[in-house]
Each structure stands twice: as structure tokens, then as C-alpha cells.
Amino acid sequence: MPSVEPQCQRCHSxxxxxxxxxxxxxxxxxxxxxxxxxRERARLIRCNNCxxxxxxxxxxxxxxxxxxxxxxxxxxxxDPIDQAEHFVPFEVSPEQAHEALAAFLGKGGxxxxxDLASRAALDSLKPMWWPGWEFDAKVEATWTADTDAGSxxxxxxxxxxxxxxxxxxxxxxxSRGLTLSETQQLSPLYDVAKAKPEPVxxxxxxxxxxDVTRSGARRQILAAVESMAREQIxxxxxxxxxxxxxxxxxxxxxxxxxxxxxPAYVLAYRFKxxxxxxxxxxxxxxxxxxxxxxxxxxxxxxxxxxxxxLVIVFMxxxxx
Amino acid sequence: MNLSCQxxxxxxVVADTLRTASCPYCAAPSVxxxxxxxxxxxxxxxxxxxxxxxxAQELARQNLLRRSFWAPSSxxxxxxxELRGIYVPAxxxxxxxxxxxxxTIGENYTETETYTTTENGRTVxxxxxxxxxxxxxxxGRHAEYIPDVIVTASSGLPNEELEQVxxxxxxxxxxYDDALVAGWISEEPSLPQEQCLEQARAEVQGLLxxxxxxxxxxxxxxxxxxxxxxxQEALVVCLLPVWVLALRHDPKAPxxxxxxxxxxxxxxxxxxxxxxxxxxxVLLALLVVGALFLLLKSR
Numbered sequence: 059m060p061s062v063e064p065q066c067q068r069c070h071s072x073x074x075x076x077x078x079x080x081x082x083x084x085x086x087x088x089x090x091x092x093x094x095x096x097r098e099r100a101r102l103i104r105c106n107n108c109x110x111x112x113x114x115x116x117x118x119x120x121x122x123x124x125x126x127x128x129x130x131x132x133x134x135x136x137d138p139i140d141q142a143e144h145f146v147p148f149e150v151s152p153e154q155a156h157e158a159l160a161a162f163l164g165k166g167g168x169x170x171x172x173d174l175a176s177r178a179a180l181d182s183l184k185p186m187w188w189p190g191w192e193f194d195a196k197v198e199a200t201w202t203a204d205t206d207a208g209s210x211x212x213x214x215x216x217x218x219x220x221x222x223x224x225x226x227x228x229x230x231x232x233s234r235g236l237t238l239s240e241t242q243q244l245s246p247l248y249d250v251a252k253a254k255p256e257p258v259x260x261x262x263x264x265x266x267x268x269d270v271t272r273s274g275a276r277r278q279i280l281a282a283v284e285s286m287a288r289e290q291i292x293x294x295x296x297x298x299x300x301x302x303x304x305x306x307x308x309x310x311x312x313x314x315x316x317x318x319x320x321p322a323y324v325l326a327y328r329f330k331x332x333x334x335x336x337x338x339x340x341x342x343x344x345x346x347x348x349x350x351x352x353x354x355x356x357x358x359x360x361x362x363x364x365x366x367x368l369v370i371v372f373m374x375x376x377x378x
Numbered sequence: 379m380n381l382s383c384q385x386x387x388x389x390x391v392v393a394d395t396l397r398t399a400s401c402p403y404c405a406a407p408s409v410x411x412x413x414x415x416x417x418x419x420x421x422x423x424x425x426x427x428x429x430x431x432x433x434a435q436e437l438a439r440q441n442l443l444r445r446s447f448w449a450p451s452s453x454x455x456x457x458x459x460e461l462r463g464i465y466v467p468a469x470x471x472x473x474x475x476x477x478x479x480x481x482t483i484g485e486n487y488t489e490t491e492t493y494t495t496t497e498n499g500r501t502v503x504x505x506x507x508x509x510x511x512x513x514x515x516x517x518g519r520h521a522e523y524i525p526d527v528i529v530t531a532s533s534g535l536p537n538e539e540l541e542q543v544x545x546x547x548x549x550x551x552x553x554y555d556d557a558l559v560a561g562w563i564s565e566e567p568s569l570p571q572e573q574c575l576e577q578a579r580a581e582v583q584g585l586l587x588x589x590x591x592x593x594x595x596x597x598x599x600x601x602x603x604x605x606x607x608x609x610q611e612a613l614v615v616c617l618l619p620v621w622v623l624a625l626r627h628d629p630k631a632p633x634x635x636x637x638x639x640x641x642x643x644x645x646x647x648x649x650x651x652x653x654x655x656x657x658x659x660v661l662l663a664l665l666v667v668g669a670l671f672l673l674l675k676s677r
Binding site for chain 2: 082092098103111113119120121130132134135198200202203209212215220273303308
């Protein structure tokens with residue numbers, strides 16, 4: 059394996075050992091120095107196995123020895139599935155997660171069944187680490203848009219600008235088990251500084267694996283950076299109150315990605331033969347997301363009462 | 379240039395433009411190593427051949443048959459006279475392109491317009507909604523990385539022809555290794571680096587024209603002009619796999635040159651036009667038009 063600079067020389071993004079080019083700006087990574095050639099010579103490439111001359115075989119798509127059929131490895135752009143390097147530890151025990159569920163069910167509003175907390179039965183409680191990427195990046199964004207600032211006869215006036223901002227500790231979900239809205243609500247509450255290289259949590263906790271290849275992951279991360287850049291520009295850079303046609307060109311630098319495993323409990327409870335799913339944050343038991351049944355009886359009664367009130371008011375007005 | 383074969387010691391005659399040679403006596407495939415120079419640095423990357431020679435022939439023939447309607451009927455029986463797999467040297471260019479632009483942006487608005495018209499012999503005044511455009515000047519900056527621009531480094535394969543078999547799938551890129559080209563024809567770069575750099579910049583300028591047009595806000599734009607500075611340019615040699623075929627259809631005519639992308643199988647080749655077929659078609663069209671004209675006139 060050649061020695062590879064840990065950073066791209068052009069955009070300062072972090073490189074993996076297998077990268078042939080920078081994933082952000084496509085600058086070729088430096089290769090291990092080759093022995094210098096001072097005069098012209100013809101060289102035979104010999105098979106490492108039997109010493110015969112070898113040639114590239116289109117059938118094998120690799121250099122192959124015609125005598126012993128052994129293939130020679132050449133360095134190509136690897137695209138492995140990366141695994142979590144940092145495990146954020148569980149700080150909520152399974153018992154606390156159960157308590158959190160009870161508190162969540164007890165807090166139900168007026169339209170929830172009044173016997174929800176007492177009759178809901180826990181069906182399953184699974185501690186798990188869900189996968190996510192965390193990244194830092196610097197974005198140099200140039201943009202154009204139409205806004206209402208400075209508009210004359212038309213409602214819109216064109217604007218252009220450039221801005222720089224730094225994105226720090228941004229978490230992007232790679233989980234298939236949790237929904238996007240769940241991971242978005244869980245993410246800001248993790249203390250990733252406590253991450254450890256090994257999983258620390260209740261026995262039987264499962265690690266959801268990253269199931270996206272490195273190139274796929276990078277595409278998702280770059281898309282996340284671009285969408286964050288758009289949001290940031292729309293929020294802080296654009297003059298006026300309304301905008302349309304926001305176009306952003308982003309040049310990233312210093313992209314550094316880490317692979318995290320983030321703790322959560324996935325619970326299921328049964329209420330009147332139906333299953334409902336709840337997610338409890340693995341570090342904060344006050345963060346509980348999930349579904350609760352509604353009491354249709356209460357809704358119908360409320361609607362009828364409201365209707366009756368309306369009819370009475372209407373009749374009173376008519377009578378007067 | 380004479381070099382000796384490492385296998386049998388025989389003298390190999392190697393053209394200055396080639397990177398590989400096959401010994402005429404023992405058929406051992408050699409790779410030629412030369413001291414690098416500015417215009418001829420060692421290749422950084424290579425893409426391996428994926429299409430087999432049989433597949434390349436099939437693809438070229440299918441392509442020729444599909445486009446043979448206006449060609450002489452002899453091309454239907456064209457046979458492959460020669461088939462060579464060549465690693466063509468190309469420059470792989472990337473840069474940060476920073477452009478300053480100015481344009482006039484059109485913002486549409488609607489106005490109620492009063493107009494007069496004649497209805498039943500009387501002049502009436504009416505109103506209607508019309509869309510008008512307000513033109514506003516805009517100046518700004520656009521910066522982005524331009525990653526994968528490929529220009530030929532071979533005088534044997536002009537850039538226009540290489541473009542016809544592009545794109546190559548750069549995900550299959552491999553770090554150059556002599557073993558990748560052993561047993562195949564591999565060319566050395568034969569065009570000056572400076573000329574190729576200018577060509578690559580010109581290609582980026584063309585690409586930026588589209589990118590900037592899409593970058594403009596408003597409902598429309600005009601007078602878009604821009605100047606671009608290139609930062610941190612990188613230019614490395616990449617060997618691209620190309621099958622070159624000579625298809626003979628007429629013993630008196632020169633063979634047709636077809637190119638097949640050795641990785642993706644995309645085909646390019648010029649198909650001759652049969653002037654007899656074209657003249658007949660024109661005559662037929664004239665006859666039909668004339669007949670129609672006479673028919674209409676006689677009524």
C-alpha cells in the first residue's frame with residue numbers, strides 16, 4: 059500500500075488510505091515514489107508465482123499469467139462499507155427506558171384514552187446503536203436568487219453574493235431502522251465527546267451496520283452539506299422577506315467524516331391488540347418519540363358537544 | 379530505437395511513440411521505460427479493457443448496420459480487416475474554477491392594459507393582462523471544482539474523435555501499473571502538455587457557459603459575460619482503453635475507421651453516404667411533388 063497523505067493538498071479534506079483521488083475535488087493522491095529511470099529499457103512483467111511473462115487479460119480484467127493462471131493485483135479505487143469507529147455509550151438503562159415510556163404514555167393529552175398508561179403492555183424493548191456520519195466542513199458558497207428587496211415594477215429583483223461558513227459536528231443518519239424525522243430529533247441531544255472505540259451498553263444491544271458503500275456515503279454527505287449551505291444562505295444571507303430561484307455553487311474544503319454508532323431504545327407496546335412504536339434516546343430519558351393511540355369516543359363526544367353548542371347559539375340568535 | 383528483449387535477448391525495434399512492444403521471436407510482451415519529461419510524464423492512472431475483441435467487433439458491426447440506410451449497400455457486408463486494442467494517453471484535468479460574471483436578468487410582471495377593438499361595428503374599450511419583462515443588471519461570482527475533464531494526449535486520436543466515445547467511467551480508475559498495459563499497444567503522450575492544458579481550459583469554459591446559464595436567477599437572462607480564473611490546476615496522464623477497427627467494405631475504397639470505447643462499448647465511426655441512393659431519393663421526391671402539383675392543377 060503506498061503512503062498516502064492524510065489530507066488532500068487542494069481542498070484539505072481527509073483522505074482514506076485506498077483513495078486514488080480526493081472525493082471532494084478529484085485531485086489525484088500522491089503515489090509512492092517509483093524508482094527513477096535514467097535510460098530507456100524494455101522490461102518484462104513477470105508472474106510472482108511462476109516467473110513467466112504476464113499480460114493484461116480482458117476476460118479476467120486484470121494482469122494474468124497465461125501459464126499458471128494466477129492474477130496480479132493492481133491498485134484500484136476501493137469502495138468498502140465503512141464500519142463505526144466511535145460508539146457513544148448508553149447512559150439510560152433498560153429500566154429507565156421503560157420508565158420513560160410509562161411517563162410518555164401518562165402525559166397523553168385530552169384526546170388520548172384515559173386508560174392508556176394502565177392498559178398499555180410492553181411488547182419489546184431493544185437497545186441498539188444506529189449508524190450515523192458526523193462531519194466538519196468549510197463551505198465557500200456563491201449564490202444567486204430573486205428576492206423582494208429592491209424590487210421595482212416586478213415583485214422580484216435579482217441578487218448575487220458569496221459567503222463562507224463552517225459546519226461543525228453535523229450528524230447525518232445512515233440508519234435504515236429509524237426514520238429521518240426520528241434521527242433528526244435524536245441527533246442534537248447526543249454527547250459525542252463521550253464516544254468510545256468499543257460499544258458500552260446493556261447486554262444484547264445490537265449494532266445496526268452501515269449498509270452504504272463509501273462512495274454512496276460520500277454522495278449523501280455532500281448532498282447534506284449542499285442542502286445545509288442552501289438553508290444557511292436562505293436564512294442569513296438573502297435580503298428581503300421572500301425569495302425564489304435560489305442557486306448555490308459550493309466549493310467544500312476540509313471535509314472530515316467520522317463514523318458513529320448512536321444509542322437508542324426501540325420499544326413496542328400493545329394497546330387494545332394494536333402495536334405502537336416508541337424510540338427512547340440512549341443518553342437522555344426525557345427524549346421520547348413515538349406514536350400514541352387516540353380515543354375516537356372522546357373525539358366524537360367533543361364534536362357533538364361543539365355542534366350542539368353551535369346549534370344553541372344559532373337558535374338564541376334567531377330567537378332574539 | 380533498438381532495445382533487447384529480456385526473455386530471449388533478440389533486438390526489439392520500438393517506435394518512439396509506443397510504450398509497449400512484443401518480441402517478434404519469442405512473443406514476450408515488454409513494457410518500455412523511459413526517463414520522464416515534461417511533455418511525457420509517466421502515466422498516473424489507467425482504465426483497464428472491459429470489452430472483449432469479439433464484443434467490440436459485434437458492437438461496431440451493429441452500429442454500422444443501424445446507420446447503413448444512406449450508405450452504399452456494400453457496407454452491409456463489411457468485414458473486419460484489422461482490430462487493435464490501444465491504450466490511448468489522455469490528460470485528466472481538474473481545477474477550482476472561479477468566475478466573475480455580469481448579466482442582465484429579466485424579471486417578469488403582469489400589467490393590465492387597456493385597448494380598443496371593434497365589435498359588431500362599434501368601437502369598444504377593453505382591458506387585458508399582459509406579461510412584461512423588467513431588465514435588471516446583475517454582477518457576481520461563481521466558484522466550484524471542475525473534476526473530470528479528459529483531453530487527448532495522442533496525435534493519432536484527435537480530441538473530437540475521443541469525445542465521441544466518451545464518457546469513460548472513472549470509478550474504474552486504477553493506479554497505473556506496467557502490468558496493466560503488458561501485451562497491449564500503449565502509446566506515449568505525443569502532444570505538448572501546454573497545448574493540452576489550453577484545450578482542457580477551453581473545454582471547461584464551454585462547460586461553465588452552461589453552468590452559469592443555469593446559475594442565473596430571474597425568468598430569463600441576456601448579455602451573460604464572464605471571465606474565469608483557474609486555481610490549483612492538476613493535470614495527470616491517464617491511459618484509456620480504445621478498440622480501433624478497420625472495416626473493409628469495398629476493395630477499391632479505403633477501410634472505414636471505427637472506435638469502440640474499451641470500457642463502456644460506445645461506438646464511433648463515419649459511415650459513407652451513397653450519392654446514388656441520395657440522388658434516387660431526391661428524384662423520387664421531385665416526382666411525387668410534381669405529380670401532386672399536376673393533380674391539383676388539373677382539378
